[in-house]
Amino acid sequence: MLYNPQVIERKWQNKWKESDAFKLTNDKAKQSDAKKYYVLEMFFYPSGKLHMGHVRNYTIGDVVARYKRLKGFDVLHPMGADAFGLPAENAAIKNKMPPKKWTEQNISSMYEQLAGLGISYDWERSVETCKPDYYKWTQWIFTQLYKNGLAYKKKSYVNWCPDCATVLANEQVVSGKCERCGSEVGKKDLEQWFFKITNYAQELLDDLDNLKGWPEKVRLMQANWIGRSEGAEITFDIAGGEGDTKNLTVYTTRPDTIFGCTYMVIAPEHPIVAELIKGTQQEDECKNFINKIKFMSEIERTSTDEKLGVWTGRYVINPYNNEEIPLYLANYVLMDYGTGVVMAVPAHDQRDFEFAKKYNLPIKISVQPKGEQVKSGDLTESFAADGVLFESGQWSGMPNREALTKMIDYAQENNFGKKKINFKLRDWLISRQRYWGAPIPIVYCPKCGEVCLDEQDLPVILPENVEFTGKGTSPLLTSEEFMHAKCPKCGGDAKREADTMDTFVCSSWYFLRYCDPKNSAKAFDRDVVDSFMPVDQYIGGVEHAVLHLLYARFFTKALADLGYLSAREPFANLLTQGMVLKDGSKMSKSVGNVVSPEEIIQKYGADTARMFIMFAAPPERDLDWNDSAVEGLYRFLNRVWRLVTDYDSVIKDGNSSENKKLDDELNFALNSCVKKVSDDIERFAFNTAISSIMELVNVAYTYRANGGANVALMQQVAQKIVVMLEPFAPHIANELAEIIGFPITEWITYDASALVQANIEVPVQINGKLKDKIVVPTGSDDDVIKAAALESDKVKAALDGAEVRKVIVVQGKLVNIVK
């Protein structure tokens, strides 16, 4: 009987499907004696075809799920589709196929492909975010956020992707380009919907410290994105200013350097600028400058370090020393951070230093390095480190960190400043001018104004009679039927909000819906969710480090605060798997180095694909696809197949014989393998787990070749190999289990006593260099081992009569002789 993956894989997949083999029958976890384990892979976007990245992601999750199941856990392992989004809409425009149809076709095809990999999902729990019974609750969450002040509409200067014809969240702009399509992102002044994620900035930052099971890299990326900084706001009077131009407030993290402040800078797009420059001699020059900056794209503006500026014609007064300093417009000040106004201290800030040099502004030292007296004219760059205050009034001579606090207190006492904490994190812009998304559950009533719908009016169904323009206004505007609504407050005619929600909104809570996917009365039941959450192991690509993973954390905290669940963090452990490369670069159509999973499955079977992908590299590292190494894994599975079936026929012959030495060797290999594979899977070292199984298979072959024929032992070996293989290559494992009549029901254990051998081999070093290996009885005293080591001929020869200064015996490891 030959190994035929195509036949057995289909057989087992059908079996699993027909018996709902991986269905989690409990409504709640923890009701049974078993412990729950929630393993989750990031759900897929229904592009139509699985790629190797999916195969890797989902195989990792499946190994964990199958292993935990065999260990007796109640494993929650669901899959679904992140089904709203632009590609469906673009495909609709291109192929004249409704997005819904395109998406649904792709979803069912991808579910089939996943089943073809033998992934053990609880299919009954699948959720698709584009279905009304899901997005009803996405909309409901919006209403909850709205009612609690966490969703609001405001006019603002937002990111605009011209190709996607929609606005984008800050997180979706990567170095000035659209995260999706790579187009250069522009700015537009629009009224848009936001979620108040900034309310959670501090908690999102603080709780990162508790996420010990997350990669350091991801935690740091989030911390940087949140970008907390401590400082002060200080108000400067404007010389000759009154009314709107009475004063300006700056944000600074270094108020201790304020005696070195020689000018002030305001962002050119700051709304007060027009008023400020009006009627000054500089008015025309400033207007020209503002226009110039306006016409620069985001990329042009940020890609240059060149600092450009112009004097406004105005002066401001430093409240600490009453000095008048000039007020400049400059490209290097950002409107949307702090107050949009900055006090410039060239001596202690590199940007200010460069600007001051260029425009010949004074440089004044206010912090000296400890024990030094630097002259400002000698500076070749700014001095940003700590030191002692210099020429700074009553604070002169004080260590700057101490002065910093005291100077803020002084500002507070004199009513011109206060302590201030700032974050880089902005509120999350969630409206999109696109069709294929969850409609925002808001209507505009001529009488009542902006009205948020109540739960009984949900879902707001996405209409199908819509024109796709791709022109930047929401396609929903073209559906009169949709746009026309009744105001829930007064019952009068009202208009619907035409924008839809960012798909990241839909994916920020799907892991909660999996816990209670069929609930038609609620988004999810609190008790049920509490019994499963948090996700014990989340697995996905690192590209979501600050998008999905930050939003999902925000949703979890907000929903917890509203009383809908207990967990304040969604994902206890996170594994970010590496990319699948071919010839050193990412698989992509344009490079032409794509290896399709289908092709591999057809040629070698899903088990081989899974084995290769788990064997070729540790999960978090990039993995280079290698066709001949894939064949190697196929060879290995054939080798396992032959070994087990051959053993089986020997066992059935019943001619058993014992050979203590051979039997001991095999028994030792067997037990150490079981221990190693268990340990390795626990620590996600799947590659070494597989290599250990390979070693055992090699030993098992040698055993037979040398005449080993202990039937009971061979039976154990066959059974345990099959169980250990199950998480990685479930089809062949179950088929072999059936052949040898040993159903796989639980993980296997090892016999610790079998790991203790009568004799052990001890390496002997001289000065740390290996010279010989000696064999001593297990458990020998240091003295015995030492004597044996010194007896060795090789050691004697290497010592060549030299004096032995010291002998170090490390039990269970080695002997080192120091000469």
Next chain:
RNA sequence: GCGGGUGUGGCGGAAUUGGCAGACGCGCUAGAUUUAGGUUCUAGUGGGCGACCGUGGGGGUUCAAGUCCCUCCACCCGCACCA
């Protein structure tokens, strides 16, 4: 610029706590089986004739360093005028 990661045979990688560097696999070489190719099996495979030398380079700690410390280099990823 700031932050993080990586660097080990021809290749992917192993060495979990400072203790035999190169497990396991690919590739390669030779042989057996075979009409032949493929499959399968066996042996070998870091370098050097050797003493020895070898984990990106240099230095250090230690009886012992891929692993710890200092320093330099290369590549990759993230952020990037955040005051």
